[in-house]
Amino acid sequence: PxxxxxxxxxxxxxxxxxxxxxxxxxxxxxxxxxxxxxxxxxxxxxxxxxxxxxxxxxxxxxxxxxxxxxxxxxxxxxxxxxxxxxxxxxxLQLRRKPGVVKSVGDAPRFYNITTSDGRQFRRNPRHLRTVAENPASHPNGECEENMNCNTNESETTNTICNQTVGSRRKVNMPERYRD
Incomplete structure (x- = not known):
């Protein structure tokens, strides 16, 4: 973008x-x-x-x-x-610090971030880097409400249906290619 x-x-x-x-x-x-x-x-x-x-x-x-x-x-x-x-x-790597999203900000597309040293920041999501966290790292093994806990048991389907392009536009495959 x-x-x-x-x-x-x-x-x-x-x-x-x-x-x-x-x-x-x-x-x-x-x-x-x-x-x-x-x-x-x-x-x-x-x-x-x-x-x-x-x-x-x-x-x-x-x-x-x-x-x-x-x-x-x-x-x-x-x-x-x-x-x-x-x-x-x-x-850039010298300045980067890990933080945790505490809450969604009062303005649209803003998050309140707390770093490990206790400082609080208000940031736009495009300035944040999300890190995939392993569900096994949680002590109780359950997912939180806002986390996507995907396991390796993904379903594979052979149907070619609508694909999503980078701009979130749907691309419909023509009938002649759906064999």
């Missing part, structure tokens, strides 16, 4: 850039050119370098060698991106 965040953030940045240039009476196209030449992200490449493998000519003096196309090594870029993602994951 949040896969478009980076595109929306870029769009918001460009809109703010356009508002500021029009408010100051500057050239909009020159501002967009400068934005395309600024390196972004962890790979230290500008959008123009990623798209055209070269820098764009602007008002700043550049040598002709910098304006020549230089194809980037995709494997090296992939390794840089992977190293950055691993570092972000490491620092």
């Amino acid at each position: 949040h896969s478009k965040e980076q595109a929306e953030h870029t769009l918001q940045t460009v809109k703010n850039l356009l508002k500021k240039t029009e408010a100051n009476g500057r050239d909009v196209y020159l501002a967009l050119l400068v934005y395309r030449n600024i390196p972004v992200g962890t790979v230290n490449l500008s959008p123009a370098q990623m798209l055209m493998s070269r820098r764009l000519k602007n008002r700043l003096p550049l040598s002709d060698a910098l304006l020549e196309p230089q194809v980037q090594d995709q494997k090296q870029l992939h390794h840089q991106l992977k190293a950055c993602q691993d570092q972000q994951k490491y620092y």
Whole structure:
């Protein structure tokens, strides 16, 4: 559901850039050119370098060698991106703390969480990670009301019926494929 965040953030940045240039009476196209030449992200490449493998000519003096196309090594870029993602994951794991959902919050889609050190937080479910708990870990062996205790005794059926796609949309199998 949040896969478009980076595109929306870029769009918001460009809109703010356009508002500021029009408010100051500057050239909009020159501002967009400068934005395309600024390196972004962890790979230290500008959008123009990623798209055209070269820098764009602007008002700043550049040598002709910098304006020549230089194809980037995709494997090296992939390794840089992977190293950055691993570092972000490491620092995220340092901050992550286990907690227990105590109650549903007063606002929609919010939960009140209590951590092991007694601190209380109010969080949206998308920021929570659920951990499957083994029913055998409970002392009395019974499931609580809000837990789904699924055992390994699952029923297998050979009927091909409606499948649920990621968007919770029902997909009906055509008659000719229901053999």
